[in-house]
Amino acid sequence: MAETGHNDAFVAFERVQKSYDGETLVVKDLNLSLPKGEFLTMLGPSGSGKTTCLMMLAGFETATHGEIKLDGVSINNIPPHKRGIGMVFQNYALFPHMTIAENLSFPLEVRKIGKSDREAKVKRALEMVEMGAFGGRRPAQLSGGQQQRVALARALVFEPELVLMDEPLGALDKQLREKMQFEITHLAHELGITTVYVTHDQTEALTMSDRVAVFNDGKIQQIAPPDELYESPQNSFVAQFIGENNTLEGTVKEINNGLALVQLDDGGLIDAKPVNVEKPGDRTLISIRPERVEFNRERLSPDAHTLKAEVVEFIYMGDIFRTRLRVAGTDEFIIKTRNAPDQRRLQPGEQIEIGWLPEDCRALDAT
Amino acid sequence: MRLTKTLLATTALTVAAGASATAQDMADSMTLVSWGGAYQDSQQKAYVEPYLAANPGVSVTWDESSAEAVAKLRAMTEAGNVTWDLVDAVASDAMRLCDEGLAMELDHDEVLAAAPDGTDASDDFGDLIVSDCFVPQIVYSTTFGYRTDMVPEGVDAPDSICDVFDLETYPGKRSLQKRPIDNMEWALYCDGVAKDELYDVLSTDEGVDRALAKLDTIKDQVVWWSAGAETPQLLADGEVFIGSTYNGRLFSAIAEQDQPIGMMWDLQSFDLDGWIVPAGLPEDRLARVLDFLKFATDTQRLADQAAYISYGPARDSSAPLVGKHAELGIDMAPHMPTDPANATNVHIYDYEWWADNRDDLDAKFQAWLAQ
């Protein structure tokens, strides 16, 4: 799953472990590497170890075991202020007693950069985040989004090669968040900086990243580009954590030509793609995205297996319809359909048959 | 404490119901103000307990406020709520209270008991009645105690007031009270001024300068005290070699605590302590207080007090009755400041003079201290 460090890796975690209390491991044997210029997101529920990893990288936490390398050099014993890593904090951590310009000037001052040079860099950085006019203000006089931009500018003003961001958009409202997501990725790629981004918001992870590392229980569950993560989750945790998902429990009946026939617990039979089931008789959790469920029999191949379903609820959501079905003993089965002129609106109580392309449904481990 | 006493008193009152008519016109509780500590205990044992035994319906509450009696009584009077019935005060405070109209003027012969031989109270107390408002109880003195084990080898123990100013023979720290009274007189005396001219000299600016100049010679060796307990403690700790304080404090350090301290009585400064009655008491409280006062200042009671503390009774007629210490069993007479052996050279301070000059001299003294 997690890959071992390449030689050309810019940032590398090698067999890193972290424990706070000497009894339990918060980070278990972490291996991770990312090349220069990559935008990597660490995604996971709280307590999954993602923030700890980020803090170890920044130097605020020390690894209990293992090595963290930056540009091939071990940085385990380098204090944070010498690592030269830019960082954006959850609450921005803009110094409230300094003006915006002073905040930006701070990392340059401690690097003993001359005054005129400093001013030029501050100005450039502020303009880069479209905050040129706000240099004289105090952080408290800015809105959340503006503070966010300033925090970003401050993390970038001293031109670090690596920038860490710890849930930087958590405090913003949805619209602003989406706008900033775009801006941050745009800026990161434009400047060619390597970015490690921590979030628990999967949409954010999917839209921004080159690759996403899904954390759970101190381990990376899967590290992959967003589409792969969404389309081909490697295990049921990833499948459930990323995007909306319908799951049904069952037992593998047979595996043929890369296709598994799964018998659901209520007896229904359905096709799925075996991901981590090996042999008939294995318990499995099949996973199907709501938008891949088909209820128009004509669009399915004639020999496809189908399941009986009853419409429980129809929700009009503007661009899509969301229909809740009772399938194989659960009434939490969701399907999503596009609001197209020829789209059928299912009525509650209606009896339908549903099915899907076998490659859209993944038979995963039953946990 | 107060509650229990009141309860007891109420019970006692029921028992004693139907007592004499006069007793019913008197209040059945009194608040006495005193200094706390051993002195108040001696009053409690010598006057209050016998009085309560004779008057079972009465309760007494102590207030240990004598040190601030003048200020507090003034504040109470201004607020129109005097809760005190009888206040123990030093003579100078009593004069001030009298001047301020806070204490009641008394006809001593009328309110106080005559001596057993029939001598009028005013003659029995004699000169000690320094103010019309004042009923003296005891004569005490401010005198010196020294550490016997800190007397330099080959030198006699100090026996003259001027030894206090002699740093060469008697090196070490001294403790003196942080006020001009006594200190100025001692300084002038040791600077060669005759005893009867002390106040004449002190009345001039040159005289004040002269006294302060004499005190200057020991200033950096002086620890200044403001509470009477300090000198005995400083002596006990070996912090000072010699120090002034009230003679009763030294007595208890020597006789009761066995400290290696010796008394030096030379030019001890006599002072008086006694009662004053706050002005404007309601009639029933006044009647009770005067009844108590008459009892508490009679010849026997004043002599009894000397069994608990080494202060001289203020009545001439009490002196022959002074006996032994109530607990230690030692003869008290030789420990009295008024004992002829101790009183060979005494200083009697001039209340009128100090009443006039205290503020002025205190300002100068404090300015001198602060320099």
Added chain:
Amino acid sequence: MSDTTDTGPVLAADGTPLKRSLRRALRAQKIRALALIAPLLIFVLVAFIAPIADMLFRSVENQIVGNTVPMTVEELRDWDGEAVPDEQVFRAMYFDLFLAAEAKEHTKLGSRLNYEESGVSSLFRTTGRDVDDMGEVFQDAFEEISSDFEEAQVWYDMMSGGDGVEGNERLLSNQVGRLEQLETETYSGDVGFVPGSAISDILPNTARAYSAFAAFTHFVDEDVVAEEEPWEAVYAALALDLEDPGTAAALANYDGPGADLLRQAAATDMPKVDMKSAFIESNKDWNRIEYWKVIKTYSPPYTTGYFLNAVDMEKTAEGIALRDEDERIYGILFKRTMFMSMVITCSCIALGYPVAWILANLPARTANLLMILVLLPFWTSLLVRTSAWKIMLQQQGVINDTLVWLGLVADESRLVMINNQFGTIVAMTHILLPFMILPMYSVMQTIPPSYLRAAKSLGATNWTAFWRVYFPQSVPGIGAGSILVFILAIGYYITPEIVGGTTGTFISNRIAYHISTSLNWGLAAALGSILLAVVLILYWAYDKIVGIDNVKLGG
């Protein structure tokens, strides 16, 4: 805002102007709010504002002179201060002093003026005793003329002028008013005596003295005027009136009660009224011009004298002057109080800052435990703590013993650490430390650790991160702690009294002395007012420089 807008007032739904209905709606709310704060408001007014107002008043109040010797004050108004005042002034003083002595108020005045000039106290005390004797001379003389002068009823009839004559109500009410001032009481009701107008014109002094006597007898002694023999001062007043050659002529045509008696007395040779000699005989100090100057200088009802005293100046008949050098003390004490309070504040900052920092950065459980240690001193009596320092620091004390034992200090040269400024600073720093730590702690608690991390991630060393980022944000805590400690320190009194010796005492020790020992409450109030003003000025300066909104006592 203009009321004459073209659109007119906005109306609520029921047609009343919107403003009025809003006001009505808010009124109930306001009343409820007021009721809630009322107990505290009243408490603050009674327990805080009123005493301060009283103190400010006392520091300038000086009505005692005018109230006790009003006629003398009047007579002294035109006195040039060149020589001892003339007989006229002494006569006024005699009648003033007589009434004051009857009311036992004269010694109060003596004590008051003694603060300004030593000796006035005994002057008033001794002469107050003698005023009876001074008048008795005349009493004896009159009683020799006729035994009728001994009769209370005769006097009463004589001075009231008989039944149905016109009474001089004004004279009487003047005397009652004087008595009210003297006794600071309010009297109402009938005295049972009104001086006759006719006799008042003929015998003005006697009528005045008798009216004063009557008012006093009725209100203070609560006796019947007609049954009491008049004071000696009344006889003296009569003698004085009869000295006037015009009196005999006026008496010739007078036919009220006692007219014959008076004519008889007027015809007799009387001892001359010479109060000046009598006073000087009573106490030769009445001949000292300084005492008269003091009375004149302090006769107005309000004085700056206390404040001048509080800044080492004095009021003389010639004007305001600095006191003699050997009497200047308050300047030294004010400066010392300020200086030592600052030193104490600084040492509290130095000692408290690291403690507060540790507390703010420890896990809550450990911090709470340590907080108890910080607060522990609060639970011990101030006296015990101060005395403990005495035992620690004295020459035979724990620290000196340890140093001698370690051989760092020779036995004969033990350090003097108590009864001086050092001891006071140590003890007070210890006592006031929690007041510094608590506000610092609560401010530091609100500084998220992410600031320091941010600073470090931006390349700052530990020190730079602390100094440039953490410290400026903790300044409000330091400010609050400093104000608290400083203000507490300059008012401290017990600790400097016990461990201050001569060089470590504060101005508050003098205030305490004047409150409890010298009873010069006016001066104490003036010193207190100055202290209050200093605090307010410092507060104002702090506001100007740092900004009071930068002071935080907590999150």
